[in-house]
Amino acid sequence: MSTLTELMTHDHRQCDEAFASAERHARRGEWEVAHAALGMFARALNTHFGAEEAILFPRFEQATGMTHGPTMVMREEHRELRAALARLQQAIAERDMDEYAGEAETLLIMLQQHNMKEENILYPMCDRHLQAQREDLALAIGHELAGAAGAELPQ
Amino acid sequence: MRSKCASVAYEPLYDRPGRGPLQRGRTMRGMQGAAVSAGQRSLSYEATPPFHVPLSFFLAAPLFGVAAGLYLLAQPEALASRWTPGALALTHLVTVGFMLLVMFGALMQVLPVVAGASVPAIRPVAAGVHGLASSGAIALASGLAAGRPVLLQAGGGLLGAAILLFLGAAAVGLHRSAASRVTGRDLRIALIGLAVTGALGIVLVLALSRGLAVPLVELANLHAGWGWLGWGGVLLAATSWVVVPMFQITPSYPAWLTRFWAPLVLAVLALWSALGLGGSAAGTRIGPWLLAPLALCFAAATLWLMRRTRRPHPDAGFRTLQLAMLSIAAGALCALAATSLEHGFWPVAAGVLVLHGGFVGAISAMLYKIVPFLAWLHLTQARVKAPNMKKLLPDAPMRRQLLLHAITLPALLAAASGHAWAGRIAGLLVTAEFGWLLANLAGTALRWRRVMGESGR
Numbered sequence: 350m351s352t353l354t355e356l357m358t359h360d361h362r363q364c365d366e367a368f369a370s371a372e373r374h375a376r377r378g379e380w381e382v383a384h385a386a387l388g389m390f391a392r393a394l395n396t397h398f399g400a401e402e403a404i405l406f407p408r409f410e411q412a413t414g415m416t417h418g419p420t421m422v423m424r425e426e427h428r429e430l431r432a433a434l435a436r437l438q439q440a441i442a443e444r445d446m447d448e449y450a451g452e453a454e455t456l457l458i459m460l461q462q463h464n465m466k467e468e469n470i471l472y473p474m475c476d477r478h479l480q481a482q483r484e485d486l487a488l489a490i491g492h493e494l495a496g497a498a499g500a501e502l503p504q
Numbered sequence: 505m506r507s508k509c510a511s512v513a514y515e516p517l518y519d520r521p522g523r524g525p526l527q528r529g530r531t532m533r534g535m536q537g538a539a540v541s542a543g544q545r546s547l548s549y550e551a552t553p554p555f556h557v558p559l560s561f562f563l564a565a566p567l568f569g570v571a572a573g574l575y576l577l578a579q580p581e582a583l584a585s586r587w588t589p590g591a592l593a594l595t596h597l598v599t600v601g602f603m604l605l606v607m608f609g610a611l612m613q614v615l616p617v618v619a620g621a622s623v624p625a626i627r628p629v630a631a632g633v634h635g636l637a638s639s640g641a642i643a644l645a646s647g648l649a650a651g652r653p654v655l656l657q658a659g660g661g662l663l664g665a666a667i668l669l670f671l672g673a674a675a676v677g678l679h680r681s682a683a684s685r686v687t688g689r690d691l692r693i694a695l696i697g698l699a700v701t702g703a704l705g706i707v708l709v710l711a712l713s714r715g716l717a718v719p720l721v722e723l724a725n726l727h728a729g730w731g732w733l734g735w736g737g738v739l740l741a742a743t744s745w746v747v748v749p750m751f752q753i754t755p756s757y758p759a760w761l762t763r764f765w766a767p768l769v770l771a772v773l774a775l776w777s778a779l780g781l782g783g784s785a786a787g788t789r790i791g792p793w794l795l796a797p798l799a800l801c802f803a804a805a806t807l808w809l810m811r812r813t814r815r816p817h818p819d820a821g822f823r824t825l826q827l828a829m830l831s832i833a834a835g836a837l838c839a840l841a842a843t844s845l846e847h848g849f850w851p852v853a854a855g856v857l858v859l860h861g862g863f864v865g866a867i868s869a870m871l872y873k874i875v876p877f878l879a880w881l882h883l884t885q886a887r888v889k890a891p892n893m894k895k896l897l898p899d900a901p902m903r904r905q906l907l908l909h910a911i912t913l914p915a916l917l918a919a920a921s922g923h924a925w926a927g928r929i930a931g932l933l934v935t936a937e938f939g940w941l942l943a944n945l946a947g948t949a950l951r952w953r954r955v956m957g958e959s960g961r
Contacts, residue, residue: 365750365753365814366753366814368753369753369814369815369816370814372815372816373814373815373816376816376817377816429884436892447894448892450894451891451892451893451894451895452892454892454893454894455877455880455892455893457751458751458873458877458893459877459881461750461751462877464750465746465750469688
């Protein structure tokens with residue numbers, strides 16, 4: 350990976366795959382598999398948020414001095430996304446297809462709008478401000494993200 | 505390489521320390537009207553305009569579609585040729601009244617997200633653009649239908665002012681933005697397309713109303729080409745580069761396509777304009793032959809990507825977007841046919857396919873995602889427990905309305921035969937299609953109001 354933007358964008362797409370797998374199985378009424386796939390999505394999403402909140406954002410804040418800037422807004426959106434994920438997990442636990450479909454649609458659009466802001470604006474800013482430490486940073490984040498990967502998604 | 509100045513201007517202040525999200529939202533909105541640093545910018549939901557700003561555009565736009573349907577009912581032979589006053593009026597009710605209004609509203613919403621550019625003084629700018637564009641669309645369509653020079657000039661003037669006001673505000677926002685990715689660049693190209701389309705339109709208004717001596721047919725073709733591809737097509741493509749892979753969970757568009765497509769469209773349109781206005785007979789014919797393959801390429805790439813979606817059971821919006829891409833491809837082929845076949849059907853069919861099947865379809869499908877999401881977002885921001893999107897906009901009426909849209913398309917193509925009965929059926933269907941779209945969107949707005957009311961806000 351040559352830039353933080355590419356690394357983090359690639360991980361966004363990996364999360365999308367897990368989300369789509371859960372949605373596919375829920376639509377087929379395969380609740381057990383859907384539950385497992387959603388668990389993988391939740392792990393991938395929380396690991397991604399964790400890597401940002403524990404590694405990337407603090408370095409960005411240190412480099413720019415902006416502690417109440419874009420990273421604060423992204424943390425707030427992470428909080429809202431975690432709440433939306435909890436509602437999705439509740440719907441799958443209750444095997445409520447209508448509720449699941451509605452919550453999944455809402456989460457997906459919210460998540461993608463969040464991703465768009467990061468990919469178009471925040472990550473390029475990180476690449477610019479953290480240029481000198483980019484390689485080390487990418488290694489540390491990549492190591493963190495790899496922790497959530499590994500298990501095969503249900504097809 | 506981005507200049508240091510641009511990046512510094514972009515970043516200084518995102519927010520005030522020690523404020524919660526709601527206070528932050530008020531601060532951001534307040535700052536837009538206050539004397540603040542040019543660099544102040546937000547990456548937050550709160551940087552987006554109040555809900556009523558885009559909503560007012562989205563709810564007004566379908567009314568122009570209803571007006572187009574009613575006009576076709578009254579003048580059922582209007583689509584017999586692209587040059588009848590009725591066909592010109594219908595085209596502008598759809599392109600200016602429906603498409604332009606939605607695009608203005610959507611751009612005010614998405615510029616901060618995809619390009620990091622906030623439109624300054626959003627409330628007065630939005631009110632001004634809305635008022636000018638709506639009244640301009642009414643005046644222009646009336647002037648074209650009735651052949652009244654004074655109305656034509658009023659329409660051209662009002663629309664020119666609306667476009668200038670919007671472009672000026674967007675240029676300020678984009679100038680401050682440091683976002684440099686492909687989507688931001690293509691949005692800028694689309695805005696150039698809008699400016700040229702508007703300028704050519706005003707020259708045409710002067711030609712029709714004051715007898716300005718210009719090559720009318722060539723200019724009208726250039727005006728249509730810039731509007732279809734330079735403005736509408738590039739805007740649709742710039743949106744699709746982002747929206748299709750993200751929301752349909754597909755692979756990305758090929759990098760060569762996103763990198764070169766929009767600049768190539770701009771270059772071809774510029775070449776065609778230079779040759780056409782330079783009086784070259786071959787030059788005037790070359791445009792469609794260069795532009796149609798570009799349109800086909802975009803439509804084919806989008807269809808190919810959509811087939812690779814990871815999402816299950818494509819919904820009605822997905823099917824409508826597929827139909828839109830097929831229509832754009834078919835419309836491009838009809839535009840080519842129109843260059844060599846004399847029959848008046850081909851240019852009208854091209855217009856119906858591109859405008860109704862392509863743009864109206866894609867815009868309707870996108871509105872059904874945007875409006876309930878914005879309702880949900882604004883409820884969440886107000887700390888109100890928001891119903892999920894499918895409760896804010898139920899699937900069934902949306903699905904039926906989009907099915908009606910698909911049925912209306914062949915009816916409009918039949919109306920291009922010039923038979924009155926076909927025109928009446930198409931008029932009825934168009935009226936119902938846009939009326940239903942308005943009812944569905946207004947239903948979401950009313951649910952949003954009700955939930956806000958119940959929460960005591």
